[in-house]
Amino acid sequence: MTATRAVPAPRRSAARAGSAFLSAHPRARLALLLSAPLFWLGVVYIVALVLLLVTAFWSVDSFTGEITTEFTLDNIVEVVTGSLYQTVTLRTIGVALAVTVIDVALALPIAFFMAKVATPRMQRVLLIMVLTPLWASYLVKAYAWRSVLSQDGILEWLVSPFGGHTPGYGLPATIITLSYLWLPYVILPIYAGLERVPDSLLEASGDLGGRTWPTLRLVVLPLALPAIIAGTIFSFSLSLGDYITVNIVGGTSQMLGNLVYTNVGAANNLPLAAAIALIPIVIIFGYLFLVRRTGALDNL
Amino acid sequence: MMRMRNARRGATVGLALASVALLTACGTSGGGGGGGGDNEAATELGETEGQISILAWPGYVEDGSNDPAVDWVTPFEEQTGCEVTTKTFGTSDEALNLMKTGEYDVVSASGDASLRLVAGGDVAPVNTDLLENYDGIYDFLKDQAWNTVDGVNYGVPHGYGANLLMYNTDVITEEPTSWDVVFDKSGDYAGKVTAYDSPIYIADAALYLMAHEPDLGIENPYALDEEQLAAAVDLLKQQRENIGEYWSDYLKEVQSFQTGDTVVGTSWQVIQNVLEGEGGKTAVTLPAEEGATGWSDTWMISSEAKNPNCAYAWLDYISSPEANAAATSYFGEAPSSDAACEFREDCEAYHAGDADYASQIWYWTTPIEDCVDGRTDVKCTDYAAWTSAWQEIKG
Amino acid sequence: MTEAQPAIRLTGLTKEFGAVTAVDHVDLEIAAGEFFSMLGPSGSGKTTVLRLIAGFEQPTDGTIELFGEEVTKRAPFDRDVNTVFQDYALFPHMSVLDNVAYGLRVRGLGKKERNERARRALASVRLEQMADRKPSQLSGGQRQRVALARATVVEPKVLLLDEPLGALDLKLREQMQVELKQIQRELGITFIFVTHDQEEALTLSDRIAVFNAGRIEQLGTPAELYERPVSRFVADFVGTSNLFGPEHSLALLEREGHHSVRPEKMTVSTAGQSGEGVRNAAGTVVEAIYLGSGVRLVVDLDAGPRVSVLEQNVRGRARDDEHGDRVVVSWHDDDVVAVDGAAVGPQNPTPTAAVGSVFPGISG
Incomplete structure (x- = not known):
């Protein structure tokens, strides 16, 4: 062979040396890659949670509003034993469950249609339609529902000829509005989950003699279950923490979020607010613990 | 904390004759957590510092950035050379927290915040002799419980208004003379009654009980002992059955009166003005039978003010008839002086200067353990107790 | 003998996807008990024909008869044919046994009976010891055999196989070819086998249909195709x-x-x-x-x-x-x-490529 023309060797530089080092040391590479996000997660998230937890064990001077950093269980005891907190907690869980059930019932057929029936073009159109409401402000949507559900709103106008009436402001209005607000968050994971189910599995079921219902029950639902649970985590936890919607359309009802809000704002009692805020956190952790085994957390 | 409170109580006993010096020595700043200033009123003014930082309710400090026609800050800057930076707050408690940072020179405090600011040592006494425009201010606004502690002035009045009874004139054709339409007779409008969503609204119930349940012995709706508070809470729980919704955002109130979701409840003059502007079928009244609660705001100076001379300049400026008229008119409340009414068309709507009308108003003030009606044989329920009571009422 | 009655008869079978004709007036008779292969490059229409027979697609025109009975409009679950999918399509959340028993389960068989029959089917592909595993714990060849057992346990008259060996490595593929042939002999049912691998088709088939651009280019025994190709494409x-x-x-x-x-x-x-x-x-x-x-x-x-x-x-x-x-x-x-000099290769690669991209489910 003839001598090949020399290709110049890559220039030596500090960056190159650094890259070479990282290429040879995967652990260093990982550490460098993860340190910034981990720092963020650690400081902003974990520390904030821990501070919340710690604050719950402090108390506040009622007149000056100064926080007293002496350890006390008073807030926790009050939150656990106070009938107000029990009532509101039960109401909040009830609302969150109702919203979740409604959302799953609505999201399943929509997501199934999007993932398995619609043409790719239709699929994109539907996806955009599902996502569009997310571009509008939360407040705008909540106030829109306030106007829809009003005594002289569209709903009243629509149903009054049939003897129906708008539910007015209250818990039903809250459940309707929250269901609307969180629906995209439930559709999307279920859609993604169903999308991952190969069409051939549905065909295989039909091929083996499975009609529509057995196919849905034995193949689609079990495979979509983790995605459904992932969706319920969104609707459930978002409902659990909400206080704005209930303020706008909830009439006189209040949820845990309102108690936290009043205690941070009006009452200026951060420790009690922290103690109340622990209720939804405990509930959500309990829920996550329950669903952990289903593999739903991989679908988030 | 206990030490401070005992000190205060001790000081309260021999209140009237105590001199300024004595009070500031054993008064509010000693044990309080937040205060750091010397808490002595200035005796003379120096050169202005060139800037000032103001913490205020929305609409109190307008420099034309929201509406070019609404600007009373620029003339102040031109007159005094004090560059204004503004921060607004949404609730009295937010104001309280922000003042503790020591970042602000002056604050517009409502009665349910002012006493707490004083107690926390966050604001300093104000020497009203240094304020040219102080003399013109209505006497019935001066030396009140929410701006004066133990004879020491902690600020200048800004403006005031009453929490009025608003009603839908289609539903309630005759002007009510009593708050009973939202209490004992609220069942007639079940589901369409509204109330202000704040613990301070307990005072409205207490005011009603003051007139209708004399046996309870309520002298001041902000000084309730356990038993009196319980009675007010019971009344509010009965009322809740008929409440459609509570309001704290005044636009929400405007809308629900417009749509007919609400037909009767507490309101502000400014809300009526908005509704009238949009052709609403509502009216407001101050029921003579019980009177009403209301607010009276006070400009106060931080105990850690970095620009005390500009702060005094601002207090004086905002008390001047023209500026006061502009600010109170924009917000929708009565001004602090007759002279201000020369610059406003609508003073009558707000009953400005009408001492009889004003005497029917029980201005918001923070409920504290030391009963503000002067009782010493019982402990009154404080704001924290009111807050938890309010949460319990709402359920 | 049922020789007179073909297992499958396709008449004028046509399938259009939008502007693309994937299957173009195909007429075909497949005898009972035959090992029949459909051979062709990607996009030639062979898989679409298979899917039309299975009922996953509805033809634009033409009819499909199964042992003399027209099934053109019937749903997949109402046709006496079963499919072995290219990706096997095993249900990932079920055990191997449950997978094989699925067809019996949806037919309403009791648990005991269906498990017994599923075990027998697994034994016939020598996987009885894998019954309790999940499909993900099996090798490619084992999954292939499970898919085969699942499709045959319901005793179809015709078994459709869509490139079933495509995902296996060479050695395993050769081994499975032998097994497929054996199973077909044992069951005595019609196999319709789709492949793009001409060697596989030659090895296994009684007869082969070579597909090109939606049509059958040549139909014959392996020897006929090899020795006497009628067109440049087949050659x-x-x-x-x-x-x-x-x-x-x-x-x-x-x-x-x-x-x-x-x-x-x-x-x-x-x-x-x-x-x-x-x-x-x-x-x-x-x-x-x-x-x-x-x-x-x-x-x-x-x-x-x-x-x-x-x-x-x-x-x-x-x-x-x-x-x-x-x-x-x-x-x-x-x-x-x-x-015949007319055609070499897929004459019109552009539209056939479009079939694949617009309709991801369709290949071949």
Whole structure:
């Protein structure tokens, strides 16, 4: 062979040396890659949670509003034993469950249609339609529902000829509005989950003699279950923490979020607010613990 | 904390004759957590510092950035050379927290915040002799419980208004003379009654009980002992059955009166003005039978003010008839002086200067353990107790 | 005998996807008990025909009969055919046993009976010890056998196999080919086998239909297809061929039209060969590729075309050609096959490629 023309060797530089080092040391590479996000997660998230937890064990001077950093269980005891907190907690869980059930019932057929029936073009159109409401402000949507559900709103106008009436402001209005607000968050994971189910599995079921219902029950639902649970985590936890919607359309009802809000704002009692805020956190952790085994957390 | 409170109580006993010096020595700043200033009123003014930082309710400090026609800050800057930076707050408690940072020179405090600011040592006494425009201010606004502690002035009045009874004139054709339409007779409008969503609204119930349940012995709706508070809470729980919704955002109130979701409840003059502007079928009244609660705001100076001379300049400026008229008119409340009414068309709507009308108003003030009606044989329920009571009422 | 009644009869079967005709008026009869292959490149329509028979797609036109009964409009679950999918389509959340028992379960069989029959089916593919595993814990070949057991346990009259061996490596594929043949013999049912691998099709099938651009290009036994391809497309797709256009045919073969000669029918020597019907052509070796069992020589003939010659690696083979050697290529007139010159390869690659991209489910 003839001598090949020399290709110049890559220039030596500090960056190159650094890259070479990282290429040879995967652990260093990982550490460098993860340190910034981990720092963020650690400081902003974990520390904030821990501070919340710690604050719950402090108390506040009622007149000056100064926080007293002496350890006390008073807030926790009050939150656990106070009938107000029990009532509101039960109401909040009830609302969150109702919203979740409604959302799953609505999201399943929509997501199934999007993932398995619609043409790719239709699929994109539907996806955009599902996502569009997310571009509008939360407040705008909540106030829109306030106007829809009003005594002289569209709903009243629509149903009054049939003897129906708008539910007015209250818990039903809250459940309707929250269901609307969180629906995209439930559709999307279920859609993604169903999308991952190969069409051939549905065909295989039909091929083996499975009609529509057995196919849905034995193949689609079990495979979509983790995605459904992932969706319920969104609707459930978002409902659990909400206080704005209930303020706008909830009439006189209040949820845990309102108690936290009043205690941070009006009452200026951060420790009690922290103690109340622990209720939804405990509930959500309990829920996550329950669903952990289903593999739903991989679908988030 | 206990030490401070005992000190205060001790000081309260021999209140009237105590001199300024004595009070500031054993008064509010000693044990309080937040205060750091010397808490002595200035005796003379120096050169202005060139800037000032103001913490205020929305609409109190307008420099034309929201509406070019609404600007009373620029003339102040031109007159005094004090560059204004503004921060607004949404609730009295937010104001309280922000003042503790020591970042602000002056604050517009409502009665349910002012006493707490004083107690926390966050604001300093104000020497009203240094304020040219102080003399013109209505006497019935001066030396009140929410701006004066133990004879020491902690600020200048800004403006005031009453929490009025608003009603839908289609539903309630005759002007009510009593708050009973939202209490004992609220069942007639079940589901369409509204109330202000704040613990301070307990005072409205207490005011009603003051007139209708004399046996309870309520002298001041902000000084309730356990038993009196319980009675007010019971009344509010009965009322809740008929409440459609509570309001704290005044636009929400405007809308629900417009749509007919609400037909009767507490309101502000400014809300009526908005509704009238949009052709609403509502009216407001101050029921003579019980009177009403209301607010009276006070400009106060931080105990850690970095620009005390500009702060005094601002207090004086905002008390001047023209500026006061502009600010109170924009917000929708009565001004602090007759002279201000020369610059406003609508003073009558707000009953400005009408001492009889004003005497029917029980201005918001923070409920504290030391009963503000002067009782010493019982402990009154404080704001924290009111807050938890309010949460319990709402359920 | 049911010989008179074909297992499958397709009449004028047509399937259009938008502007693309994936299957174009296919007529086909497949006898009961036959191992029938549909062979063709991607996009030739073979898989679509299979999916039409299974009922996953509805034809635009034409009819499908199953043992004389028209099933064109029936849903997949109402047709007595079963499919082995290219990706096996095993239910990932079920055990192997539950997968195999699925068809029996949806038919309402009791748990005991269906498990028993599923176990028997698993035993027939020698996987009884894997019954409790999940599909993800099996190797490719094992999944393949589970899919086979699942499809056969419901005793279909016709089994459709969509490139079932495509995902396996060579060794396993050869082994599975033998097994498939065995199973088909044991069950005695019709197998319709879709593949793009001509060697697989030749090995397994009783008859083969070569698909091109939605039509059947040629239908016949493996030997017929190989020895007597009717078109340049078949000659080229089934095995490799040296194709001579009209000009070269005239020069080298002294015949009119297109012709094909298989590489293994050609020999290479230094001096050429003589005899009745033997033709010689001189040329230069371009490449000699050692294949183990033989050597493939690429030779540029002086007369123009480039040909491929396959020499067996038999004992005594002494030649050791390399680039630039002068050689003579010889063949016999009897091994020259006249072919239809119309089409080579998928004539219209663009639309067929579009079928794949617009309808991801469809290939072949």
